[in-house]
Amino acid sequence: MSKPFTTAAVIGAGTIGLSWTALFAGHGMRVRVTDPRPDLAEAVEAALTACAPQLAEQGLDIRDIANRVQLASDVTEAVRDADVVQENGPENIGFKQELFATLVREAPAHALLLSSSSAIPATAFSGELDDASRVLIGHPFNPPHLVPLVEVVPGEHTSEESVARAVEFYRSVGRTPVVERKEIPGFVGNRLQNALSREAIYLVEQGVVGPAELDTVVTNSLGLRWSTVGPFLGAHLGGGPGGYRHMDEHIGVSMKRMWDALGQPDQGPEETERLITAVEKAYGHRSYSELTQERDHKQTAVLAALHATGNTTEENQR
Structure with missing residues (x-):
């Protein structure tokens, strides 16, 4: 049995990173978030407030959700004791190469090192790492706390154990992971x-x-x-x-x-x-806030209807 996923590190607190933070915390995980943005505390608070009602609609217990989230001053602090790391940085190979070298060095040996990369395959930035066996893509669709799909894309050096654990992890937080067996820019x-x-x-x-x-x-x-x-x-x-x-x-x-x-x-x-x-x-x-609230409300309604009828990707594949 693999080690349970109790602590997550979220690297990068843009739209995707903040959504992951809310989702992980909503599923009872301890979450450490780091980002150089000066308004990190305010951004995390606003995201948790905005996402909480939608998480509650998914049946999650959101009491004390803010207490499960901690701000970290840097990557080293964020990944301490982490079982899984979700990176959400720029679409830049050089940036990801440097960051993942740090993650391999600083994160616990059992921690999954996942990237939300939208287009860059894992091999492009992990090929020179000392240990790329636990590095792979976990690409969501915005916002990941609502949209179920996560594209799980291993690199050339990713172990089968890491692929299986990534699928297990994303399922544990209510997502629908799909493993893609061939790297291609932009994924599917x-x-x-x-x-x-x-x-x-x-x-x-x-x-x-x-x-x-x-x-x-x-x-x-x-x-x-x-x-x-x-x-x-x-x-x-x-x-x-x-x-x-x-x-x-x-x-x-x-x-x-x-x-x-x-x-x-x-x-x-x-x-x-x-x-x-x-x-x-x-x-x-119309304002960005108004449009996103309307989008999320409609997406939640569609997901609820699909769930009620048992119409999910995993059901269709059986």
Whole structure:
């Protein structure tokens, strides 16, 4: 039996790091947070206050949640006695190489060393470490205290034991880990997101639709469908009783022809500015706080409905 996960170190207290902090503390862990930002105490307090109601909706006991979180003056203090370290620093290979060298040296020998990296694979910054066997990617989607997915991506030197322990850890804090066995920049989730975003930008750039209308298309069709079944099961069901094979035989050719017709947006300075202006026109009249609260409320409602019906990724894979 592996050592239980009782203490977590969170390195970097931006949006993702603060969300991880709330999630870990909400699951009863002791959490040490470090970040050079001068307002760290205020940021942690605000995050715990904002996240607490959502954690309570997940059935977690949030009494004394703030007492489970400590501020650390540096990385060495943060990782002391940690069972797991969650790094949330810049998307910069040099930064991560230096930081993870420190983590390997200062964290306990049993501690998992996890990175929230959005695009950089673990091997890119761990190849020269003395011990990279416990270094791997644990990439969440924002905000991780609400969105269940964590992409668990081992590097070339990550041990199978560390992969298994990472899956165990993320499940212990209510997440849905998916192990990806081949490193690729951006992993799976962000590559899919970027593919859709590229076509979305192209459609807006070409004047086919505006940003708000495109969002309406996605949330009332693909987003709704994919939140319950995903692209492949959705296509399998779209083929009727004949399934994916029937779908491919009947409309596969025409759909594949469309691949060549997909757009490549021309995001030069002028086009980029026009797109930014269009998005700001669509949503800029509402505050960031208002928009995130609405997003989180809707996401919580969707997750509650999926949980009530037993419709989860892990259920579908069984």
